[in-house]
Amino acid sequence: MSALLQAEGLDLRFGAVRALDGVAISIWPGEVVAIVGESGSGKSSLLRVLAGMQRADAGQVLYRDAAGATHSILDASDAALRRLMRSDWGFVHQNARDALRMEVSAGGNVGERLMAAGERHYGHIRKVAAHWLERVEMDPARMDESPKNFSGGMQQRLQIARTLVTNPRLVFMDEPTGGLDVSVQARLLDLIRGLVADLGLAVLLVTHDIAAARLLAHRIVVMRHGRVVEEGLTDRVLDDPQHPYTQLLVSSVLAA
Amino acid sequence: MSETTPKPRPLAGYNFGYLDEATKRMIRRALLKAVCIPGHQVPFGAREMPLPYGWGTGGIQVTSAVLGPSDVLKVIDQGADDTTNAVSIRRFFSRVAGVATTERTAEATIIQTRHRIPETPLREGQILVYQVPMPEPLFKLEPRVAESTRLHALADYGLMQVKLYEDIARQGEVGTSYNHPVMVNHRYLMSPSPIPAFDNPKMHMNAGLQLFGAGREKRIYAVPPYTDVRSLDFEDHPFKPVRAPHACAICGSAESYLDEVITDDAGGRMHVCSDTDYCASRPPLEDAP
Numbered sequence: 259m260s261a262l263l264q265a266e267g268l269d270l271r272f273g274a275v276r277a278l279d280g281v282a283i284s285i286w287p288g289e290v291v292a293i294v295g296e297s298g299s300g301k302s303s304l305l306r307v308l309a310g311m312q313r314a315d316a317g318q319v320l321y322r323d324a325a326g327a328t329h330s331i332l333d334a335s336d337a338a339l340r341r342l343m344r345s346d347w348g349f350v351h352q353n354a355r356d357a358l359r360m361e362v363s364a365g366g367n368v369g370e371r372l373m374a375a376g377e378r379h380y381g382h383i384r385k386v387a388a389h390w391l392e393r394v395e396m397d398p399a400r401m402d403e404s405p406k407n408f409s410g411g412m413q414q415r416l417q418i419a420r421t422l423v424t425n426p427r428l429v430f431m432d433e434p435t436g437g438l439d440v441s442v443q444a445r446l447l448d449l450i451r452g453l454v455a456d457l458g459l460a461v462l463l464v465t466h467d468i469a470a471a472r473l474l475a476h477r478i479v480v481m482r483h484g485r486v487v488e489e490g491l492t493d494r495v496l497d498d499p500q501h502p503y504t505q506l507l508v509s510s511v512l513a514a
Numbered sequence: 515m516s517e518t519t520p521k522p523r524p525l526a527g528y529n530f531g532y533l534d535e536a537t538k539r540m541i542r543r544a545l546l547k548a549v550c551i552p553g554h555q556v557p558f559g560a561r562e563m564p565l566p567y568g569w570g571t572g573g574i575q576v577t578s579a580v581l582g583p584s585d586v587l588k589v590i591d592q593g594a595d596d597t598t599n600a601v602s603i604r605r606f607f608s609r610v611a612g613v614a615t616t617e618r619t620a621e622a623t624i625i626q627t628r629h630r631i632p633e634t635p636l637r638e639g640q641i642l643v644y645q646v647p648m649p650e651p652l653f654k655l656e657p658r659v660a661e662s663t664r665l666h667a668l669a670d671y672g673l674m675q676v677k678l679y680e681d682i683a684r685q686g687e688v689g690t691s692y693n694h695p696v697m698v699n700h701r702y703l704m705s706p707s708p709i710p711a712f713d714n715p716k717m718h719m720n721a722g723l724q725l726f727g728a729g730r731e732k733r734i735y736a737v738p739p740y741t742d743v744r745s746l747d748f749e750d751h752p753f754k755p756v757r758a759p760h761a762c763a764i765c766g767s768a769e770s771y772l773d774e775v776i777t778d779d780a781g782g783r784m785h786v787c788s789d790t791d792y793c794a795s796r797p798p799l800e801d802a803p
Contacts, residue, residue, distance in 0.1 A: 336668065366679050369679055371672070378748055380750050
């Protein structure tokens with residue numbers, strides 16, 4: 259078996275700031291990898307580069323599709339990237355409002371990716387959308403409501419339904435639980451964990467929340483100042499941190 | 515009313531068909547490109563025309579670029595030959611180009627139209643020139659021009675379908691009774707200009723050449739003869755051309771597109787054909803007004 263997504267030697271500068279400095283990362287099918295680190299450590303930049311939303315200055319990102327063909331993400335055309343985003347990938351933003359169409363009903367939001375992929379049967383789109391609303395623990399009866407009426411947690415769950423409806427193989431998540439209160443966070447994490455296990459998704463999760471990483475991730479990548487300082491199985495990294503920065507990060511988690 | 519007017523002499527000192535040579539070439543090049551890529555919007559350097567934006571500046575530029583001395587011109591506005599706009603544009607071309615004009619669809623070689631397709635089917639060799647206020651079918655959904663251009667380039671039209679989905683979810687049917695978006699040649703999403711949805715099916719596999727000119731927005735696009743033009747819909751909610759469920763009060767036609775005319779202040783109204791030439795070509799009802 260080979261890696262789903264493999265990146266090597268990624269460099270990215272914003273002026274004098276090195277957002278990424280020789281970063282290498284890989285993710286295998288069905289695996290959840292958490293990228294943790296403080297604000298400004300380059301974790302979101304890394305996610306954007308891997309998802310083809312930002313060109314790196316150097317390095318390469320290779321993605322293997324379901325047919326086994328390899329795509330170089332940094333050289334891919336806009337059309338090819340959009341095709342990947344539509345069929346193979348999903349992206350969950352921190353702020354659901356960035357991803358959702360607020361003036362379109364919940365059902366329309368979930369159905370958009372289906373329609374973009376060529377689905378033209380209204381009844382079928384409704385059925386699939388209702389099914390996905392149920393999977394993210396939302397009442398399908400609220401399908402025709404505007405996301406404006408939903409709470410932050412519901413908007414986030416709607417975003418997840420919208421992302422997963424086309425059965426992506428790889429999902430990028432950028433702080434999916436950020437900005438939500440603790441009990442809603444817990445439910446959302448539970449939901450994501452269930453979905454990931456059921457669907458066998460590969461997830462690349464960016465978070466500064468160590469607890470979320472522990473709950474969801476199989477592997478953890480610790481970043482600081484644009485470099486990967488430590489990488490390993492979740493339990494190993496969190497219970498026996500080697501790098502001083504990881505030790506600091508782990509010890510600064512508040513015990514409830 | 516429907517006789518062909520005698521051929522006046524062209525205006526001296528002007529290039530044929532009003533436009534200067536460079537402009538005419540530029541527009542004809544844009545037209546050629548538009549015909550080669552059906553449904554694709556080609557930018558062109560629209561000129562100031564001697565009528566206001568919104569009255570057909572795009573249409574008359576396209577018409578004058580394709581007009582030749584032997585052409586016979588018909589101009590309709592909402593189907594009618596006798597409205598101010600249609601009369602003025604027809605008179606304009608007969609004065610500056612000296613071409614023959616007509617009100618008969620069958621006799622015309624070029625038909626400039628605003629918001630209708632004639633009821634009489636076009637034949638090969640005829641050109642239908644549409645006046646287009648807004649060429650971009652996505653403009654209400656995607657405010658950024660750069661982004662909608664990108665969506666066209668990537669044939670990413672999920673957004674338009676979402677709009678139709680929302681219409682059906684909210685009101686049980688598609689809400690656009692005019693300017694219903696079409697897919698041209700299975701590739702480009704195109705605005706048919708604000709023609710009634712009733713006319714959309716006439717664009718499909720039409721024998722005539724259909725040219726679209728948007729003067730203010732500076733875009734030209736085209737549907738060549740016998741091109742596949744499909745109105746967007748869902749498999750289980752097929753596209754329905756809308757027509758008022760009446761017969762024409764003058765000719766009794768139950769097939770043509772109707773205008774509703776208010777006749778008095780007491781709620782009196784009647785339905786008449788919007789295509790005046792079609793209506794006049796049919797025997798009037800005995801009790802016609």
